[in-house]
Structure formats: structure tokens, C-alpha cells
Amino acid sequence: MKNTLFLFVLFFTFNLSADYINNINKKTQELSDYTLITKxxxxxxxxxxxxxxxxxxxxxxxxxxxxxxxxxxxxxxxxxxxxxxxxxxxxxxxxxxxxxxxxxxxxxxxxxxxxxxxxxxxxxxxxxxxxxxxxxxxxxxxxxxxxxxxxxxxxxxxxxxxxxYPRVDDFIDIRLEYIPTANYLNNGDNTTDYSGMRHLVAFKIAGFESLKNSYWGLIEFQVGYYSRGYRTIDTQPQSQHLYAGVGISLSNLAQRSGINILKNIFEFYQPGHTYVDTDLWSR
Structure with a gap:
């Protein structure tokens, strides 16, 4: 249900007026400029x-x-x-x-x-x-x-x-997927909550200029790695996984929406359950 709601909200952004999108981009740019402190x-x-x-x-x-x-x-x-x-x-x-x-x-x-x-x-x-x-x-x-x-x-x-090299950037994203585990929410140090993390490389079909605005541009392939159960605070059994997946290119969707902050987020962050995957190797 949460994932369906998330995708609905993202698709909803396509119906925002151009003026509203420009206002969002203007405000976020002003905030970014403010945090620079000095030019x-x-x-x-x-x-x-x-x-x-x-x-x-x-x-x-x-x-x-x-x-x-x-x-x-x-x-x-x-x-x-x-x-x-x-x-x-x-x-x-x-x-x-x-x-x-x-x-x-x-x-x-x-x-x-x-x-x-x-x-x-x-x-x-x-x-x-x-x-x-x-x-x-x-x-x-x-x-x-x-x-x-x-x-x-x-x-x-x-x-x-x-x-x-912008053409490389068009094809590749490096992302983190993170869903906090219960014990680390109590511990406070989520930077080492590896049992809730996946690190991945996404290869975007949208990198091809002719496909960027087509339905094919909404598809991407992923290769990632994660482990589970290695910290003493973990309750899961120990395991390691190298996986491949195919999913919705949220960074391409965000780019089509015209909202810059969404594009920046989804270039580096991967929401869970927006792809299907299979293990290439595990133990």
C-alpha cells in the first residue's frame, strides 16, 4: 500500500502546472544558494x-x-x-x-x-x-x-x-536503498545499519537520447550488493547477496516531472519495492 501511494504521488507531479514547478525549483535553488554561505x-x-x-x-x-x-x-x-x-x-x-x-x-x-x-x-x-x-x-x-x-x-x-563526463552520468546512477531495522532505530547509529541497506549501480535506458522520453526510458537495470545479520545487534541470519534487477527509473520519472530536487534525490536514493530482482550469487 505504501509503495502504491509513493508511486501515485510521484506520478501526480506530472499534473502540476509549469508555474508551480518553476516556483518549486526557484525556492530550492534559493535555499541551495543560501547554504553556500559564500560564493x-x-x-x-x-x-x-x-x-x-x-x-x-x-x-x-x-x-x-x-x-x-x-x-x-x-x-x-x-x-x-x-x-x-x-x-x-x-x-x-x-x-x-x-x-x-x-x-x-x-x-x-x-x-x-x-x-x-x-x-x-x-x-x-x-x-x-x-x-x-x-x-x-x-x-x-x-x-x-x-x-x-x-x-x-x-x-x-x-x-x-x-x-x-555528462554522457556517463546519463547512463549510470550509484544509489543506496535503506529501510531501517528495528534495533538500529533504537540504537541511533543508522550509518552502520547494514542489514537495512543495499548499495547498487543503475544502468538507465534513458541514457540513450532517442529513448529518453519514450516508455523504454522508464526502464533501468540494476546490479547491487547487500549482507544481512553481521552486526551483534542484528536478529537476521548471516547472508551475502549479489543481485541483478530491473525496475522503474524513478530518476527518469523525476526528470520528466521537471522538479529538480526529485531528480537529485532519485539519482542517489533507491526506494524499495520499485523493482524485481534475483540473486546472481549468495551464501
């Missing part, structure tokens, strides 16, 4: 970093127990069955660095950088922020992980490629 690129980059690093540090000291151990390195597994999270922390690091790099790049372009300059600045900034996070993890039980850092580097690199 100066160098000062803006410093402001963004201070804000991000402060939020990461606050979360780290509150939930990840930073500062309780001396700085140390910890070797971690990747996707082995006996890894600590079944590999979901690695796809999580990849996705978070990708998302952070894309957001920072957009803000730098709004401050006057070219698309290429902003994409490079965003990826370097995203990588720096996640490196500082890893240094903080080194003072907790998690430890500084070179494997996490490599996953971050892959995310930052892909963020640059996808954003700097």
Missing part, C-alpha cells in the same frame, strides 16, 4: 570542509567511540564470509565517498568552478574528508583500515568520472 570558491571549500569534518567528528565521538584507544591500524577482510560486516562496510564506504564527492562538486560548480574543475575538487575533497574519518576510526576499536581507504578512493574516482 568565493576557496573560502567556500574551507567552509564546507569545516562543516563536514565537524559533523563526522561529532558522530564519531558519539557513536563510534573515537579517542578511546591509541591510533592503530587494523587489517580487514573484503567480502569473505567471515568478514566483520560481510563486505557491506566496503560498499558503504564506496557509496558515502561517492555521494559526498558529488555533493561537494555541485556546490563548487555553484560557486563558479567549471564542471571539470568542480568534479575534481569535489572528489579530492570527499576523499580528504573520508581519510580524516579513517584517522578518527584509528582511535577506536574499528582501527585505521587501508581497505576502507581503498574503497573510498574507488568511490571518489568514480564520482569524478561520472560527473565530469
Amino acid at each position: 568565493d570558491p576557496t573560502a567556500g571549500l574551507i567552509v564546507d570542509h569545516l562543516a563536514i569534518d565537524t559533523m563526522i567528528a561529532a558522530w564519531g565521538f558519539s557513536y563510534w567511540h573515537w579517542g578511546e584507544r591509541a591510533e592503530h591500524t587494523r587489517e580487514e577482510y573484503w567480502f569473505e564470509k567471515n568478514s566483520e560486516t560481510g563486505g557491506s562496510d566496503k560498499t558503504g564506504h564506496f557509496y558515502m565517498t561517492y555521494l559526498l564527492s558529488r555533493v561537494l562538486a555541485s556546490r563548487m560548480e555553484d560557486r563558479g568552478y567549471s564542471r571539470s574543475q568542480a568534479s575534481l575538487a569535489g572528489s579530492l575533497s570527499g576523499m580528504l574528508a573520508m581519510t580524516l574519518l579513517e584517522v578518527g576510526d584509528g582511535t577506536s576499536d574499528y582501527g585505521f583500515s587501508r581497505q576502507d581507504l581503498l574503497a573510498d578512493a574507488i568511490g571518489a574516482s568514480l564520482a569524478y568520472i561520472v560527473r565530469a
